[in-house]
Amino acid sequence: MSRMAMAIDLAACVGCAACSVACKHENEVPIGVNRLWIRNTTIGTFPNLVTEFRPEQCLHCENPPCVPVCPTGCCFVRADGIVDIEPMKCIGCSACIAACPYDARYMHPDGYVSKCDFCKHRVAKGELPACVTTCPTLCRSFGDLDDPNSDVSIALRGARRVDLLRPGLGTGPKLYYLNAPAKFGLVGEEGQRSS
Amino acid sequence: MMTEFYALPNTEHFWHWPTLIHFFLVAMAGGAAVITTIALLTKHPKVRTYALVTMVLIVLDLITLWIESPARFRFTHVWIFLSFAPAAPIWLGAWGLSVSLVASFFVWLQKGPRALWATLLIIGSALALVYPGLALAANINRPLWTPVVLILFPLTGMLTVISIAHLLKQDWAKRWIAPLSLASVAMVIVYLAGLAMGGTEARMAFDYLMGHGGLLFALGLVLMAIVPVIRRVPVVAALVPLAGATIIRSLIVEVGQIQFFGF
């Protein structure tokens, strides 16, 4: 057993979208949908400002709400903790899209649901996901949470603070945001509206 | 607060108008299955007709589902019946409709053990009636799909089918319309109150609903509320609650696809 996870150091990330473009080509993600995007949010008033650059994608939750609602078993959690999809079992009912609190899932034009799979084909070869490999700020760490010497475990131990997205939903994300720039953690969580 | 994106999250609606048709048909199919069940249990003389109507509605609904599925030519739907996913509302609904279909068929044929068909129909029709609300309420991330829809949807579902029955001049239907309408109205008020008096996210959801079809929603509510007044007007007495229930259900499905993530 292993628990593959990712950590993103928001102190390093500049929101350049290299990860997103790398993902687009690596996984042949069609134009119009995305597995990975960047949310840049600014709070405060001139000149006391905080801008958070936050890449978002499937969080590979330990308790993924998308999996139990799937009527065919096409959404499942692999033994290594990657939340995966078997497209040949998908009926396109979109129940998993509805259930995902993170907008991570999309309907592929070929008629099945798709999303980030931590580049499982690369992981199988012992490589890192395409977004991790290409990141010019080295803000991403990937690896097995159960291995204390993995990159992600080391990054988590060294972080000033660790935040999760929408922790109140109890999804148990395995994508951790490190060193959020704002004092209270991640900005733009639910309950705050943009003006 | 100011947010910018490079590439966009997948926030587009995932259910479109064919899904709304499905929600309408499944209300009728589930409701019809319930009526057949009751007719069977009460040995109603028209039980064969109701069984036939149930079958037709279920088949229509399944065809709609199949047509709207982007996987329609891959025939992956078979996996629903090859897997065990009791936590998936759609799996429950599919089984409920299928069981109801089979049982109704035998009721219509008047073959086989009646007790078995009755048992299957009780389970199947209940699942079919409850599943749409369950499919929504299961998503705790979508603030407009509150637990109230678990009751609201079966109620309005029954209202839909009974209005149609009334339209088709089934005597017994008439007396159920007003109570069901008023019960639905009550649940809609509970639903709205729950949103308006809930937490930040619920209040945002309330505002969002009002901003995206609030007038239509009010119209639906009024249509159901005036049922006792117009209950003696032929045809209208059936059409008004039918329209009201359908509007409310469709709006909740359509507008409810919002979630306030990262707003």
Add this chain to the structure above:
Amino acid sequence: MTTAPRTTPTETDVAVLHLLLQLIAGTYRSPADALRDDLVSGALAEACAALAEALDLDAPGLLAPDWTTLQASYIDLFVSSGNGIAAPPYVGYAIDGELMGPSAQLLGAAFSDHGIELQDAWSDLPDHVAAVAEGGTLLAHGARPEAALALLEGYLAPWFERYATAIEAKDVSGFYGPMTKFLQAAIKEVTREARS
């Protein structure tokens, strides 16, 4: 998955198919001396007439096109135009909406499977409509008429379906519009007869 005709084609069928593919190849290649010669000599008109007669169609009413206008029109329709070209001349693009996409690759594999290779001198994409039609003539003229027919149905016909109307609407040469209309009708007729 393949599409194959039901019956063995007759010699006449093959001759018609071959002629149709020749006309497609000749029409959509870059307008150079060979096309001008065929226009001036009347060979092209004669070929159209023969095909029209064979298929019970009206031969295209070709205006005697001004050569410079025809060349400029070709660029405008197929290469580059101020308001966007009418018809990107690539069959794979018509099918997939992307260049060098899956159907273009499938097409390449199928050609090589039939022993047909891309010439070094060819400077455009391998799924250019003229190139594909030329490949079809090689198949039809050789021993593979059923393959040529499948090529016509599967790859050339979709290109015409997608772009014929736009070509007819935007053509100013009096050549590409009528030819496209005629060729599209001929494709329909040939594929219909092959099925019956």
Add this chain to the structure above:
Amino acid sequence: MKLGRRDFIKLSCATVGALAVGSTAKAQLFPGGFPNPFRPPPGKWFEGDVTTSYSYCEMCFWKCGMKVSVEGGKVRKVDGYLENPKSRGMLCPRGQAAPATTYDPDRLKKPLIRVEGSERGAGQYREASWDEAFDYIAEKMFAIRDEHGTESVAFMGHGTGDEWFASYLPGAWGTPNAAKPSVSLCTAPRETASVYTFGRGIAGHEQIDWDETDYIVLIGHHIGEDTHNTQLQQFAQALTRGAKLVVVDPRFSVAAAKAKDWLPIKPATDTALLLAWINVLIEEEIYDAEYVEKYTLGFEQLAEHAAQYTPEWAEAITEIPADTIRRIAREMAAHAPRAVLPVGRHVVWYGHDDSHRMRALYFVNILLGNYGMPGGYYLCDAPIVDTFPAPELPLAPAAGGCGGGPVEVGDSPFRPSVDRGKFFGTATSVQEFIEPMITGEPYPVKGLFAYGVNIFHSIPMVERTKEALRHLDLYVAIDILPMEHVMWADVILPECTFLERHDDLNLVAHKTPFIQARFPAVEPMYDSKPAWWIARELGIKLGLGEYFPWENIEEYLDRRLSSIGSSLEAMAEQGTIVRRGRPYIADWERLNRNPFDTPSGQLEFYSERFAEAGLDPLPVFIDPMEGPSGYYRLLYGRSPVHTFARTHNNAVLMEMDSENSVWLNTREAERLGVSHREYVYLENQDGVVEGPVRANVTERIRQDCVYITHGYGHKAPLMKLANGRGASDTHLQTRYDLDPYSGGAGLRNNWVRIVPGAPDPQHKSIAQLVRERSQA
């Protein structure tokens, strides 16, 4: 079915020459027919037969080494590789998106010649063979030469191939009028200031010793928005390591978001701040006295000169409190020499002020004792690889690199370039070529080559440029995409993208100097050709064949590589050859060599050479130009996912960032009644209007300026994704101020007002446009 004639009819036009019956048919994969194209077999590219080859990136001009993965004859993915000192295994978004440019259906496909009698800009073309196109060009060039002389043909180039079109071919043809926008529209002031201060250029990769520095002060340097890969990596690593960051910028840039101090300076007053820092460092005697004593010349004059620039004086100008100025100066000094003020890249801001600002910046660094020291600026030179043996060119290669080497006609029979005498520096100034095309002064320019330069999105005063094009006898554009300026050319030559071609070796001045090579991953699509081929074939037509004595690029590269004991074959296996550098002064002193190539051999505070030319020998602050009231100074910068104006038709990058917006301070927006994301027009001081463009109502900018990202606002209908989205800063730049030192064009002396109430242009999504594009 009947056919009148039984025989097969033969049409000569049906011989296309594309396909032929080969030797053997393969085993029957598809027996009988062709597979149904509507059901392509499933499969991911990475499950197929993937081959890789080496290249270096051309999506911007940082040129990171990359590995290109090809499957099924198509480029699928590009990646950095660890052995390459620029990519170090990583790539930025633009590099990652390279395949989407190669497979852009809007690309130029064939050589085109403008239809005789049609107007430039009307876009009427006929297809031509390469031979015909070259003949056409040669004939016109000979006519220009005979009437006006060879100098009357000008060349502008940008990109790796500009070696051929802005240096080699002009040198062979005999014109000093060759220029790169990367000089006078980008780096010129920093290069002139660097050469006259350090005796060394900056040249390309800014040589900041990020890995060793502890304190960084950025002056309007948009790291994170200009995603220069290596620089961004080292910057991020420095911050993660704990280096402190101060950002001086009127805008809360991405870098500012990472800073401990953001100093929102009044635009155009940076020089005052730098002079005040010089003042504090000297007055408080916290500069590196030992370093200054050992390596510099003119400190006394500087100290005397800087005495007037007190922090209080600067506060009044810059709107940065004097206390803050003092505090930052002290912090810098406390971290020196591991404190650095990195030099930016695009520094042509205010014209008259730019070289002063750059020198003042260098002086602060020198006072911190960091030039040639760990944690400051390292020293670097490009590796040396012999050129291919060829006859000496009649004129020295013209435009030089980013550094803009001097073009001296010397004793040659050629006339000096048309911009000579307008400024002190010796590199050519691209925008100064335009006026002579119209006026014929000092002599006429009648021919123009634009290689990879978007002359409508780089050179200010776009209408003047268009007017100049109308005066030409010959205008040739060599490009990849049908940019607006391309569709004005008499002859359009389609270049293939970098993934489809060889190019010359890239020799990189770096902490570890290195050589990298580019190999084609796939054959060129359509009838497109690489720059080296175009230049050589054209050269031969022009009778300059002796200067191109190689048969092909493989021979050329192999010969060059043999001079360092390598070969093309070896390079194909490794991609990069890394050398040892001499990054610090100590490395030079060990060899008893002096790295500073100034007349005095010292770092020069006081410049005798400027004084002799009647210029200021020490940097001064010149009051900035002021705009009309109600107008905002127009600032511009970069989107991290775009390069100049050249990536705006790339579907993947456009999906990331599909239109720009004008940043407007919240309070100004309230005053004007402009709401966030509303469409507005921008109207500049000369009445030029751009837009509609979205308003980005934000706290992230001062109230006296607005900001847009560069490169949007294409007016090129052939570029389906780029056309008409956002606003172009270049089109709003209808005036510029010439830097008398470097010839740089100060572009930030333009002002705009916000005109609310523009109609929503109802832009389609990029996905929608991609779909429609395939449906004509």
